[in-house]
Amino acid sequence: MKASYINDLEAWKSEFSFYIPITIRFSETDMFGHVNNVSPFIYFEEARIAYMRSCGLFTDLKGNEGIPVVADLHCDYHKPLYFGDSVQLFVKTDEVGNSSFDLHYMALNQHGDICLTGRGRLVYVNATTGQPIPLDEESKEKLLGD
Amino acid sequence: MKASYINDLEAWKSEFSFYIPITIRFSETDMFGHVNNVSPFIYFEEARIAYMRSCGLFTDLKGNEGIPVVADLHCDYHKPLYFGDSVQLFVKTDEVGNSSFDLHYMALNQHGDICLTGRGRLVYVNATTGQPIPLDEESKEKLLGD
Amino acid sequence: MKASYINDLEAWKSEFSFYIPITIRFSETDMFGHVNNVSPFIYFEEARIAYMRSCGLFTDLKGNEGIPVVADLHCDYHKPLYFGDSVQLFVKTDEVGNSSFDLHYMALNQHGDICLTGRGRLVYVNATTGQPIPLDEESKEKLLGD
Amino acid sequence: MKASYINDLEAWKSEFSFYIPITIRFSETDMFGHVNNVSPFIYFEEARIAYMRSCGLFTDLKGNEGIPVVADLHCDYHKPLYFGDSVQLFVKTDEVGNSSFDLHYMALNQHGDICLTGRGRLVYVNATTGQPIPLDEESKEKLLGD
Numbered sequence: 001m002k003a004s005y006i007n008d009l010e011a012w013k014s015e016f017s018f019y020i021p022i023t024i025r026f027s028e029t030d031m032f033g034h035v036n037n038v039s040p041f042i043y044f045e046e047a048r049i050a051y052m053r054s055c056g057l058f059t060d061l062k063g064n065e066g067i068p069v070v071a072d073l074h075c076d077y078h079k080p081l082y083f084g085d086s087v088q089l090f091v092k093t094d095e096v097g098n099s100s101f102d103l104h105y106m107a108l109n110q111h112g113d114i115c116l117t118g119r120g121r122l123v124y125v126n127a128t129t130g131q132p133i134p135l136d137e138e139s140k141e142k143l144l145g146d
Numbered sequence: 147m148k149a150s151y152i153n154d155l156e157a158w159k160s161e162f163s164f165y166i167p168i169t170i171r172f173s174e175t176d177m178f179g180h181v182n183n184v185s186p187f188i189y190f191e192e193a194r195i196a197y198m199r200s201c202g203l204f205t206d207l208k209g210n211e212g213i214p215v216v217a218d219l220h221c222d223y224h225k226p227l228y229f230g231d232s233v234q235l236f237v238k239t240d241e242v243g244n245s246s247f248d249l250h251y252m253a254l255n256q257h258g259d260i261c262l263t264g265r266g267r268l269v270y271v272n273a274t275t276g277q278p279i280p281l282d283e284e285s286k287e288k289l290l291g292d
Numbered sequence: 293m294k295a296s297y298i299n300d301l302e303a304w305k306s307e308f309s310f311y312i313p314i315t316i317r318f319s320e321t322d323m324f325g326h327v328n329n330v331s332p333f334i335y336f337e338e339a340r341i342a343y344m345r346s347c348g349l350f351t352d353l354k355g356n357e358g359i360p361v362v363a364d365l366h367c368d369y370h371k372p373l374y375f376g377d378s379v380q381l382f383v384k385t386d387e388v389g390n391s392s393f394d395l396h397y398m399a400l401n402q403h404g405d406i407c408l409t410g411r412g413r414l415v416y417v418n419a420t421t422g423q424p425i426p427l428d429e430e431s432k433e434k435l436l437g438d
Numbered sequence: 439m440k441a442s443y444i445n446d447l448e449a450w451k452s453e454f455s456f457y458i459p460i461t462i463r464f465s466e467t468d469m470f471g472h473v474n475n476v477s478p479f480i481y482f483e484e485a486r487i488a489y490m491r492s493c494g495l496f497t498d499l500k501g502n503e504g505i506p507v508v509a510d511l512h513c514d515y516h517k518p519l520y521f522g523d524s525v526q527l528f529v530k531t532d533e534v535g536n537s538s539f540d541l542h543y544m545a546l547n548q549h550g551d552i553c554l555t556g557r558g559r560l561v562y563v564n565a566t567t568g569q570p571i572p573l574d575e576e577s578k579e580k581l582l583g584d
Contacts, residue, residue, distance in 0.1 A: 003510075004442075023315065025338050027182045031175035031229060032565075037508040038173045038479045045476060046317050070475040072441075074512040083177060127470075149364070150296075169461065171484050178419075183362040184337060187330045192463050216329040218295075220366040273324075319476045321469035323521060328465045375469060 003076045005094070005104065005119045013114075016090035016106055020050045024083055034080035040116050041073060043089050044105050048122075051091040051103070055142040066124050066133045071100065073120040079113050086110040093143040099124050099132040101143055149222045151240070151250065151265045159260075162236035162252055166196045170229055180226035186262050187219060189235050190251050194268075197237040197249070201288040212270050212279045217246065219266040225259050232256040239289040245270050245278035247289055295368045297386070297396065297411045305406075308382035308398055312342045316375055326372035332408050333365060335381050336397050340414075343383040343395070347434040358416050358425045363392065365412040371405050378402040385435040391416050391424035393435055441514045443532070443542065443557045451552075454528035454544055458488045462521055472518035478554050479511060481527050482543050486560075489529040489541070493580040504562050504571045509538065511558040517551050524548040531581040537562050537570035539581055 006012045022043045030036035052058045058068050081087060087107055094102040100123040107116035124133050135143075152158045168189045176182040198204045204214050227233060233253055240248040246269040253262035270279050281289075298304045314335045322328035344350045350360050373379060379399050386394040392415040399408035416425050427435075444450045460481045468474035490496045496506050519525060525545050532540040538561040545554035562571050573581075 023338065025334055026341055027176060027184045027334050027337055029177035030173060031177065031179045032505065033177045036173045036483075037511065038476065038483060041476045041479050042317055042319050045319055045474075046315065049318055067470065070515055072512065072514040073475065074510065076510040077508055169484065171480055172487055173480050173483055178359065182337075183365065184330060184333045187333050188463055188465050191328075191330060191465055192461065195464055213324065216369055218366065218368040219329065220364065222364040223362055319468060319474045322465060323467035323469070323471045325469045330465045 001076075001078055001114065001117070003117050005074070006117065012104075013106065016092045016104075018051050018054060018092065019088045019090040020047050022046070022087040022089050022107070024081060024085055024087065026083055029083050034082050035085075037075075037077060039081075040075050040077070040107070040118065043087070043107065043116075044073065044075070044118055044120070047089040047091045047105065048103055048120075055139075055145075057139055057142055067127045068122040069125050069130075071121040071123050073118065075105075075116060075118040077116060079109070079115040081107070081109065081115050085115075087115070089116075094119065096135065096140050096143050099134050101135070147222075147224055147260065147263070149263050151220070152263065158250075159252065162238045162250075164197050164200060164238065165234045165236040166193050168192070168233040168235050168253070170227060170231055170233065172229055175229050180228050181231075183221075183223060185227075186221050186223070186253070186264065189233070189253065189262075190219065190221070190264055190266065193235040193237045193251065194249060194266075201285075201291070203285055203288060211273075213273045214268040215271050215276075217267040217269050219264065221251075221262060221264040223262060225255070225261040227253070227255065227261050231261075233261070235262075240265065242281065242286050242289050245280050247281070293368075293370055293406065293409070295409050297366070298409065304396075305398065308384045308396075310343050310346060310384065311380045311382040312339050314338070314379040314381050314399070316373060316377055316379065318375055321375050326374050327377075329367075329369060331373075332367050332369070332399070332410065335379070335399065335408075336365065336367070336410055336412065339381040339383045339397065340395055340412075347431075347437075349431055349434060359419045360414040361417050361422075363413040363415050365410065367397075367408060367410040369408060371401070371407040373399070373401065373407050377407075379407070386411065388427065388432050388435050391426050393427070439514075439516055439552065439555070441555050443512070444555065450542070451544065454530045454542075456489050456492060456530065457526045457528040458485050460484070460525040460527050460545070462519060462523055462525065464521055467521050472520050473523075475513075475515060477519075478513050478515070478545070478556065481525070481545065481554075482511065482513070482556055482558070485527040485529045485543065486541055486558075493577075493583070495577055495580060505565045506560040507563050507568075509559040509561050511556065513543075513554060513556040515554060517547070517553040519545070519547065519553050523553075525553070527554075532557065534573065534578050534581050537572050539573070 028039040090106040094104045105118040174185040236252040240250045251264040320331040382398040386396045397410040466477040528544040532542045543556040
């Protein structure tokens with residue numbers, strides 16, 4: 001299993017604890033018979049928002065204070081997902097900067113196989129100006145705390 | 147070809163003139179091998195917006211004046227669509243009321259087969275209050291004009 | 293609340309018992325701030341498949357025997373859905389014919405408000421030929437049984 | 439503009455020639471008011487398939503011979519895309535291996551601004567066994583030829 005953001009797979013894997021179950025929708029399959037390659041980014045988004053909320057962060061999605069904006073996203077497809085699979089999508093914070101942070105993702109199917117891994121950087125910005133806002137210490141601790 | 151909103155198919159069909167080409171996306175297919183049944187509503191929306199713009203209506207989608215809100219949507223699936231098909235999606239106004247109007251839809255594939263028909267009511271509302279706004283005479287004429 | 297397939301709302305509503313919870317995905321909202329009008333059809337599909345499985349029907353989605361094909365779909369939008377809403381999507385059988393049946397749908401938000409209602413006909417067909425296959429008595433009973 | 443796969447932006451940009459126009463669909467926006475971060479992967483897929491077809495490759499999507507499977511995808515979001523934007527999505531081959539190749543992506547809006555960049559590896563596999571199939575010399579030349 002190769003991915004530029006994974007050095008030691010077992011160590012990397014062991015650092016996850018937060019996850020959400022994912023329900024694969026029929027419309028997310030494609031004519032190749034498995035889950036289309038676009039769909040993991042839908043799942044990453046769902047898991048990312050649930051994770052940030054579990055950290056007590058970014059609960060105001062109307063953006064009155066600031067909103068997390070996706071700077072990049074990367075997904076590695078290790079095994080196909082199929083309609084009917086029971087998926088656990090794990091999320092963890094990998095790194096926290098001044099106004100941005102990296103989240104990592106891992107999707108396991110019902111057999112415990114790693115089907116997807118991924119990562120992406122989020123920048124915390126002012127919803128009106130788009131300018132980066134520094135993360136306060138409390139937020140940084142929450143992100144690193146779990 | 148049965149659909150509750152079509153009395154005389156040939157007459158109904160002949161009243162269309164506006165259409166847009168639709169590019170079927172691979173992610174819009176599903177594991178049954180053809181276009182998923184959700185996708186036509188994506189196409190209807192794309193065609194509806196293009197049609198309303200062609201009538202000079204609702205060009206301000208930020209909703210400072212009013213926005214068209216979908217009251218209902220109905221699609222009949224007559225023939226499957228496949229990835230790679232060249233689709234023409236036709237739209238016409240069927241009926242205009244005080245603050246709402248009905249649009250009808252028809253999708254032809256590259257062989258001229260009717261693959262989809264549909265209809266739906268739109269209500270013109272104040273974006274802030276959600277209350278219906280009467281359509282002015284100019285707008286009504288534009289909708290009925292084509 | 294008007295919809296062509298509802299005569300008596302209270303009676304119609306009371307006939308539902310099967311439902312699934314729906315998780316609204318962020319990507320299913322649109323720039324108007326609420327759930328896009330295409331998304332209910334994704335939810336209907338998810339609920340429909342869960343419902344059919346609960347009836348012991350159509351568990352073989354590879355289509356070796358027969359597959360249910362959507363003949364038409366109709367959705368009425370009564371109240372907007374928002375990201376974060378807790379949605380219960382109810383499904384019931386309305387009518388069973390020789391090789392087809394009508395399902396009805398109702399979506400309630402966390403306040404018990406009816407946000408969506410809908411209906412659609414499914415035809416049971418041979419996956420290879422596309423020809424309708426008669427439903428056996430056991431399947432009909434299962435559909436009507438709940 | 440930072441992206442791990444771009445050394446010299448001007449040189450990188452100048453190597454693109456193939457592109458397709460992208461129609462942004464209203465349903466692809468989200469409640470933040472711009473195109474949702476999932477949608478670029480839909481556009482990448484559409485452009486990738488068009489590009490491969492333009493190279494005379496992988497025209498048989500039924501997979502009787504072999505199919506291109508996505509190994510990974512990476513997208514950097516440089517500027518938001520909005521509903522109504524005119525987008526040109528460029529694709530080029532970056533590297534060709536024995537049975538896999540890297541494609542790069544660049545999306546320009548109507549002002550010529552780079553809104554998205556991306557890359558991803560495709561592996562050519564036997565549709566039945568999932569085993570990699572070596573690319574023949576003709577295919578390699580086609581991919582590198584543009």
